[in-house]
Amino acid sequence: MSESALQIKDLSVHYGGIQAVRSINISLQPGEQGTLIGANGAGKSSTVRAICGLQPYSGEIFWQGQSIKGLHPNELVQKGIVLVPEGRGIFTRMTVLENLQMGAWHRRDRTHVRHHIAQLMEQFPRLAERKQQLAGLLSGGEQQLLAIARALLSNPKLLILDEPSMGLAPIMVERIFEVIHSLRTTGITLLLIEQNARLALQATDHAWVMDSGTIPYQGRSDALLNDDRIQQIYLGELPI
Template sequence: MSLLQLQEVQAYYGGIQALKGISLHVNEGEIVTLIGCNGAGKSTTLKSICGQVKTKGSILFKNIDISSWQPHQAAMEGIAHVPEGRRIFPKLTVKENLEMGAFSVKDKKVVKERMEQSFAYFPRLRERLNQTGGTMSGGEQQMLAIARALMMKPKMLLLDEPSMGLAPVIVDQIFEIIGEMNRTGMTILLVEQNAYQALQVANRGYVIQTGEIIMEDDAKTLLVNDQVKEAYLAG
């Protein structure tokens, strides 16, 4: 069953059209990846789902049209967005960052339980609990950004370039954790320039180019597609 459906979605930044009528869907329990070059519209797609940019077309989440929603409404409904560049609170501690992720939860016991669940994925964050976010490594900050999103107990996780700027060994760890989260039932829409890593972990994939979906298929099929290999997997 489709948890998320985009139908002919157009997105605009002022007078500039960034998405030119894209359609895609994410089934419950899937990892779906959206790959493409810089400026293709990947991040804009995630921002459209979250209500951060002006759109036309239909965005359905759990069969509810959310295309006119504000970001806080999407978050409260269960859509957690981990933006490109991590965007943690650099002057807050790890603990405080995680608590911000659960800002709408009043029960302190529930907050603590969710924090423990986050530490199961990211044990290093427990060790850094009282360290300010801005003093941690890029990999640790990415872990914190994802863990903060998990504090919402989301129904869908939107990940924007989780491997950006990270060392290869950390990238491997992040993608391993993405796979682990999915195996527990988490539905994930993954935007990623590292097409090889993304297609390795995903069930299905879409290729976006200049604001249009030009290809979609099973991830394994896209991995061996000559056009995809030449454009996104070379080197």
């Protein structure tokens, strides 16, 4: 098997005397789509914050074989690690187009950036229709599409989506997961953090189930989707 794209070894996160993440291990192969599922407070967001340089931690995180411990978020973006945060984090008083341009802040290939924006406008026609509109006036689903498109303009090698379906209408959740499925053809390594366990397992290759800062279950997403224990505890279903 090829060298891991992302490798997390014995990661622990503390907030004062509270241990939010307890010595977990995760490994994603290049181009693989993985998901971290679990209830609120399980430690998912703390794990994401550690990967993205937003939270101190113990243990090691390696990206493409090199330790990224101590690197700042902007340095990680330049290495290809890009986060779409929970809550979207768009610039509400900037236009849709300006938000997209902010996604390419570190790129120097301006001609390619313009072409990339044009491609994304084709992929997301709602954004094209509203490109001169203030981003804060978009619906929640449109804002999520904008956040993903902005992240893609950073040319990510590892894209982390933190709760992309949260608070969205079912039709927009369906659209968001269509976009997630489409990323499979791009070669981007994906880490999806999602409370909707069924959709997350259907959209990914490998899954880690997080509970109270630990990972009690992990494996192929399709296997976990059909596991009686996972159905009972995390999918709210009883085995047939």
